[in-house]
Amino acid sequence: MKPNPALDKDLRDRIDAWWRAANYLSVGQIYLCDNPLLERALVPDDIKRMRLGHWGTTPGQNFIYAHLNRLIAAHDLDMIYVSGPGHGGPAVVANTWLEGTYSEIYPDVSQDDAGMRRLFRQFSFPGGIPSHASPETPGSIHEGGELGYSLSHSFGAVFDNPELVVACVVGDGEAETGPLATAWQSTRFLDPVHDGAVLPILHLNGFKIANPTLLARIPREELVALLQGAGWEPRFVEGHEPAPMHDAMAAALDDCLAGIRAIQGAARRGERAASGRWPMIVLVSPKGWTGPRSVDGVPVEGTFHAHQVPIADPRGNAEHRRLLEEWLRSYRPQELFRSDGRLRDEIAALAPRGDRRMGANPHANGGALLRALRLPDFRDYGAEVRERGVRGIGDTHVLGPFVRDVCVLNEPTRNFRVFGPDETISNGLGAVLEKTDRQWALPVRAGDEHLAPSGRVMEVLSEHQCEGWLEGYLLTGRHGLFNCYEAFVHIVDSMFNQHAKWLKVTGRLPWRRPIASLNVLLSSHVWRQDHNGFTHQDPGFVDHVMNKKPEVVRVYLPPDANCLLSVMDHCLRSRQYVNVIVAGKHPSPQWLDVDEAAAHCAAGIGIWDWAGNETDGLGPDVVFACCGDVPTLETLAAVQLLREHLPELRVRVVNVVDLCRLMPREEHPHGLDGRRFDELFTTDKPVVFAFHSYPWLIHRLTYRRSNHANIHVRGYKEEGTITTPFDMTVLNELDRFHLAIEAIDRLPVSERKLAVKRAFRARLAAHRRWIEAQGEDMPEIRDWRWAGGGVASD
Numbered sequence: 018m019k020p021n022p023a024l025d026k027d028l029r030d031r032i033d034a035w036w037r038a039a040n041y042l043s044v045g046q047i048y049l050c051d052n053p054l055l056e057r058a059l060v061p062d063d064i065k066r067m068r069l070g071h072w073g074t075t076p077g078q079n080f081i082y083a084h085l086n087r088l089i090a091a092h093d094l095d096m097i098y099v100s101g102p103g104h105g106g107p108a109v110v111a112n113t114w115l116e117g118t119y120s121e122i123y124p125d126v127s128q129d130d131a132g133m134r135r136l137f138r139q140f141s142f143p144g145g146i147p148s149h150a151s152p153e154t155p156g157s158i159h160e161g162g163e164l165g166y167s168l169s170h171s172f173g174a175v176f177d178n179p180e181l182v183v184a185c186v187v188g189d190g191e192a193e194t195g196p197l198a199t200a201w202q203s204t205r206f207l208d209p210v211h212d213g214a215v216l217p218i219l220h221l222n223g224f225k226i227a228n229p230t231l232l233a234r235i236p237r238e239e240l241v242a243l244l245q246g247a248g249w250e251p252r253f254v255e256g257h258e259p260a261p262m263h264d265a266m267a268a269a270l271d272d273c274l275a276g277i278r279a280i281q282g283a284a285r286r287g288e289r290a291a292s293g294r295w296p297m298i299v300l301v302s303p304k305g306w307t308g309p310r311s312v313d314g315v316p317v318e319g320t321f322h323a324h325q326v327p328i329a330d331p332r333g334n335a336e337h338r339r340l341l342e343e344w345l346r347s348y349r350p351q352e353l354f355r356s357d358g359r360l361r362d363e364i365a366a367l368a369p370r371g372d373r374r375m376g377a378n379p380h381a382n383g384g385a386l387l388r389a390l391r392l393p394d395f396r397d398y399g400a401e402v403r404e405r406g407v408r409g410i411g412d413t414h415v416l417g418p419f420v421r422d423v424c425v426l427n428e429p430t431r432n433f434r435v436f437g438p439d440e441t442i443s444n445g446l447g448a449v450l451e452k453t454d455r456q457w458a459l460p461v462r463a464g465d466e467h468l469a470p471s472g473r474v475m476e477v478l479s480e481h482q483c484e485g486w487l488e489g490y491l492l493t494g495r496h497g498l499f500n501c502y503e504a505f506v507h508i509v510d511s512m513f514n515q516h517a518k519w520l521k522v523t524g525r526l527p528w529r530r531p532i533a534s535l536n537v538l539l540s541s542h543v544w545r546q547d548h549n550g551f552t553h554q555d556p557g558f559v560d561h562v563m564n565k566k567p568e569v570v571r572v573y574l575p576p577d578a579n580c581l582l583s584v585m586d587h588c589l590r591s592r593q594y595v596n597v598i599v600a601g602k603h604p605s606p607q608w609l610d611v612d613e614a615a616a617h618c619a620a621g622i623g624i625w626d627w628a629g630n631e632t633d634g635l636g637p638d639v640v641f642a643c644c645g646d647v648p649t650l651e652t653l654a655a656v657q658l659l660r661e662h663l664p665e666l667r668v669r670v671v672n673v674v675d676l677c678r679l680m681p682r683e684e685h686p687h688g689l690d691g692r693r694f695d696e697l698f699t700t701d702k703p704v705v706f707a708f709h710s711y712p713w714l715i716h717r718l719t720y721r722r723s724n725h726a727n728i729h730v731r732g733y734k735e736e737g738t739i740t741t742p743f744d745m746t747v748l749n750e751l752d753r754f755h756l757a758i759e760a761i762d763r764l765p766v767s768e769r770k771l772a773v774k775r776a777f778r779a780r781l782a783a784h785r786r787w788i789e790a791q792g793e794d795m796p797e798i799r800d801w802r803w804a805g806g807g808v809a810s811d
């Protein structure tokens with residue numbers, strides 16, 4: 018690569034000085050608790066007792082950050098930095114301290130010798146900061162602790178941010194993960210007119226923790242072909258001598274920016290660029306660059322031994338201490354910092370100004386940019402419910418037009434998107450495509466539908482990308498919805514974990530502004546996967562979600578379409594949560610009119626008086642609780658059976674929309690207090706609880722309630738196959754007959770009850786014979802209607 022004319026000797030020296038300063042501060046963070054400016058020889062007490070952190074990736078990231086500073090300042094760029102190998106936390110912390118943003122947010126970590134001492138001491142230290150590019154780090158939208166999501170987050174950040182460039186450092190180890198390997202393909206969806214650009218910097222430092230990386234060992238031409246095949250044109254910056262590396266990096270960055278501007282310029286002028294390949298950099302540099310060459314005779318720099326803390330025991334071992342001091346002094350700190358610890362002015366001048374500093378860029382504190390969505394009145398989309406139990410068109414099909422109009426209303430601000438793994442239509446949200454398209458940057462062929470260079474819907478058959486894009490979109494201050502088959506959302510269990518952790522931590526940082534909630538709509542759920550069978554039946558995501566901090570998770574199971582509308586309206590207004598909504602797409606009974614639904618969802622749980630028969634004020638003999646659309650249907654059918662066969666039985670129906678209501682008030686902000694819970698569920702009557710998901714969750718949530726010993730839960734018991742919809746409930750003993758029998762079994766025995774039980778068992782046997790002969794449910798099941806009355810306006 019030709020030397021870059023932009024980089025005269027003075028500028029190169031200052032970039033090099035910044036890099037050395039960042040490296041010095043990184044080593045200091047890993048090792049030192051005192052003597053930050055090395056004013057005297059290191060003594061054991063200057064060194065931390067526990068030395069934690071990752072050195073290997075850090076010097077490369079410091080090098081990149083220093084060069085990005087020049088690029089930003091030279092071009093007045095709107096740029097943020099995503100650290101894929103976010104375990105290199107010392108790098109991001111060091112750079113934000115050098116540019117001043119760290120001390121602005123944390124004034125006690127001031128830009129002087131006292132602040133430097135704190136900076137070193139706090140790192141990976143009890144009561145201090147984590148070792149990664151954590152939420153506490155200014156300018157970070159990406160932790161990087163769990164590898165694989167950096168590029169997806171970066172693309173999410175640039176959607177609808179036409180001026181933003183995200184510099185995304187991708188670890189060559191990280192690049193082996195499934196999500197990252199797929200994320201390269203995100204170019205296929207980027208709209209150069211309305212979206213910004215991602216500048217990946219693949220950090221080919223050759224090693225992971227204890228192994229070489231694949232991309233560093235495959236032939237170079239195969240690496241180039243791999244990247245080109247995903248829409249990238251890589252520029253290589255390779256070596257270890259600082260001076261030529263600085264020249265090469267500066268040239269590559271200028272070249273990449275010119276390439277980005279060329280693609281964007283052409284597209285924005287209405288020309289589609291001939292070669293759509295986006296520029297990127299492959300930085301080939303030694304792992305642990307500038308660190309100790311070898312320790313105890315073992316090579317370190319340029320090997321996997323540089324991954325974490327290369328010198329093991331400088332506190333106890335004098336030779337190790339000498340090596341550490343030599344290493345620190347190799348950066349010539351006295352040339353970088355004044356005696357009071359301040360960075361020398363000529364070096365500090367390299368930082369961009371104000372909000373252009375990557376630690377201060379508001380895109381990385383997305384809540385600061387967040388604008389509330391414009392929402393239509395969900396009541397205008399409500400299903401008509403003249404008669405309770407009237408058959409609907411499929412709950413998500415009622416939701417579709419509402420989501421469509423959310424897209425339309427927010428089109429001017431371009432701050433709402435729908436994400437899904439090719440399931441938006443399948444999940445019943447097809448109405449959205451009446452007014453917008455699926456964004457797609459590749460050619461469109463005759464017969465394709467609803468594909469366009471720009472659109473509100475992002476579809477790729479990778480749950481990882483959907484989740485990662487949406488997270489990046491939210492973290493930079495926008496709104497969205499991820500719709501997914503219930504069973505396959507488990508693919509992103511771990512991504513959800515990380516996002517929930519991020520929300521928990523940022524919620525306690527006053528300078529981080531709240532962001533829009535991550536809304537996950539799970540449809541095509543366990544009970545109606547008749548044509549897909551066992552592989553598609555898994556309602557366990559909610560179990561997983563409920564493990565997270567109550568302050569960040571919410572789970573809703575609306576029983577019908579109007580409740581779904583109300584819940585969605587609420588979720589789209591909320592901040593700083595993960596909202597999980599489980600809803601069906603198949604025609605199913607509708608219970609509440611839209612105003613009743615709004616009231617019921619606001620309460621989150623309630624007695625459905627019209628469904629029970631405890632009118633004499635004596636309270637119920639048995640409580641039927643239901644949570645989820647199919648459990649609600651089966652519960653009401655069970656109640657109807659009992660009212661018909663044992664009319665003297667006093668039955669109460671409690672419907673649960675907001676699962677967290679079941680938790681104790683002390684445990685979850687939505688939790689009911691004990692008195693209210695007892696009012697609903699009694700303290701001594703049997704409760705037959707029909708639940709959408711695995712039954713154990715209800716026990717987990719209610720184990721401290723007075724009446725817990727009387728709560729008998731039916732739910733999914735991992736019995737599934739291709740069978741009829743009703744048989745799915747029978748196989749799992751969640752059907753109306755099993756629910757009714759469960760109630761009878763919990764009540765004082767009588768001849769009548771035993772006879773009724775026998776009759777129900779006979780119906781179950783008839784069901785089995787019928788479906789095995791006919792291949793569909795019995796007419797009495799298919800055509801079942803609620804006969805209990807209770808017109809919506811009653």
Ligand SMILES: Cc1ncc(C[n+]2csc(CCOP(=O)(O)OP(=O)(O)O)c2C)c(N)n1
Nearest residue numbers: 074102162163164188189190191224225226
């Ligand atoms: C998903 C995931 N799997 C495993 C790890 C454990 N881990 C931490 S760092 C690392 C190696 C990372 O290598 P690379 O991405 O090349 O980063 P660098 O070498 O620059 O540190 C591994 C495997 C992790 N953090 N995340």
